[in-house]
Amino acid sequence: MLEQVNAATREYDALTRRGREFLGTEHAIMCGAMSWVSERHLVSAISNAGGFGVIACGAMPPELLAKEIDATFALTQKPFGVNLITMHPKLDELIAVCVEKRVGHIVFAGGIPSSANIKAAKARGAKVIAFAPALVLAKRLVKSGADALVIEGSEAGGHIGPVSLTVLAQEILPHITEVPVFVAGGLARGEAILGYLEMGAAGAQLGTLFAAAAESIAHENFKKAFIRAAARDAMPSVQLDERFPVIPVRGLINEGTKRFMRHQAEVVAKFQTGALDKTAAQLEIEHFWAGALRRAVIDGDIENGSVMAGQSVGMVTAVQPVAEILAALKAQALAALEARGTRG
Structure with a gap:
């Protein structure tokens, strides 16, 4: 042995x-x-x-x-x-x-x-x-x-x-x-x-x-979210319209990720009605997550922040x-x- x-x-x-x-x-x-x-x-x-x-x-x-x-x-x-x-x-x-x-x-x-x-x-x-x-x-x-x-x-x-x-x-x-x-x-x-x-x-x-x-x-909330999560909870961000690219970021699904989908739909609708031009619409989509990682990591807002995590989170x-x-x-x-x- x-x-x-x-x-x-x-x-x-x-x-x-x-x-x-x-x-x-x-x-x-x-x-x-x-x-x-x-x-x-x-x-x-x-x-x-x-x-x-x-x-x-x-x-x-x-x-x-x-x-x-x-x-x-x-x-x-x-x-x-x-x-x-x-x-x-x-x-x-x-x-x-x-x-x-x-x-x-x-x-x-x-x-x-x-x-x-x-x-x-x-x-x-x-x-x-x-x-x-x-x-x-x-x-x-x-x-x-x-x-x-x-x-x-x-x-x-x-x-x-x-x-x-x-x-x-x-x-x-x-x-x-x-x-x-x-x-x-x-x-x-x-x-x-x-x-x-x-x-x-x-x-x-x-x-x-x-x-x-x-x-x-x-933040303690951030770590607890990892411990509770399963691998399937860590998903990449979803792009709603190919005209407005979204850089894929994998994180835990939360209220923020759900609101991001609604936000994209609202922005696309504004673009289609002419309320926003293409550049302004793209910026509105990109700015949605500004400061979101800090909110999750430092402030502990794991519902509205960006809780970035890999699929290995299920093993934490x-x-x-x-x-x-x-x-x-x-x-x-x-x-x-x-x-x-x-x-x-």
């Missing part, structure tokens, strides 16, 4: 080595960048527990990001990263802040970073991580200098693409071997992560489990410290490997 345990540990260490060495961590586990949630307290807690925390810059101006980085460094000496949205109007300045502060890893999200963005981020040795929604883009990012990739399936919370992790992994993992690839979307168990590691992934990125962690500053059963979450993920993977050894 002891030999099976040792063999499982050796195998798991071998499967996670590339991810751990790239991140500089004990676990090959990244925390997804979640606006209002992935701030200094949660980020430092995850890094101190052996995972890899990532600050969500979101819409922060450069001076605020600089303060958040400094505050995080004050709470941990372990590696962490900063997630930058490529559509941010001050992206170049945000990159410069990360470089000046000697952030070890810069994560580009929300679009494909340019070669110039990547080069600027790596100016003082930072490692660049980028999201790859398809194989052709994964190849382009590697060619542009990305040091690692994240492939995130539509099972994830927040802003999502149209393809599941199961499909993305089959499409990308066998063909991208030059750089580490981390999988994301709907992950909450070590056995599932193990399967992707065996397919060639270097590690995993999780968000929903950590959003409800003890160290998360999210308690508020746990991040150290327990990380330990449980590893224990589940090891147990699966040990059981396989017993059957063999």
Whole structure:
């Protein structure tokens, strides 16, 4: 029995080595960048527990990001990263802040970073991580200098693409071997992560489990909503009329999501009667959710706010410290490997 345990540990260490060495961590586990949630307290807690925390810059101006980085460094000496949205109007300045502060890893999200963005981020040795929604883009990012990739399936919370992790992994993992690839979307168990590691992934990125962690500053109502929810409660936002695109965002169904459907119908009706032109109508639809994530996460208004959550929310059963979450993920993977050894 002891030999099976040792063999499982050796195998798991071998499967996670590339991810751990790239991140500089004990676990090959990244925390997804979640606006209002992935701030200094949660980020430092995850890094101190052996995972890899990532600050969500979101819409922060450069001076605020600089303060958040400094505050995080004050709470941990372990590696962490900063997630930058490529559509941010001050992206170049945000990159410069990360470089000046000697952030070890810069994560580009929300679009494909340019070669110039990547080069600027790596100016003082930072490692660049980028999201790859398809194989052709994964190849382009590697060619542009990305040091690692994240492939995130539509099972994830927040802003999502149209393809599941199961499909993305089959499409990308066998063909991208030059750089580490981390999988994301709907992950909450070590056995599932193990399967992707065996397919060639270097590690995993999780968000929903950590959003409800003890160290998360999210409101108690927000965390309780996660604990009550089932996987089917986390649905992407619905687009009512193709003339007015809605960016798909996965979150828990609530009164706000129902009102959004009614709001779209009212706006479309105004457009059809000529009360609003197309641009004004699109803006009215887009502005519906302004400030909604903060209302849910910080204020605890889980009925009218945006409760972004992945489909793994159904596996959130308690508020746990991040150290327990990380330990449980590893224990589940090891147990699966040990059981396989017993059957063999």
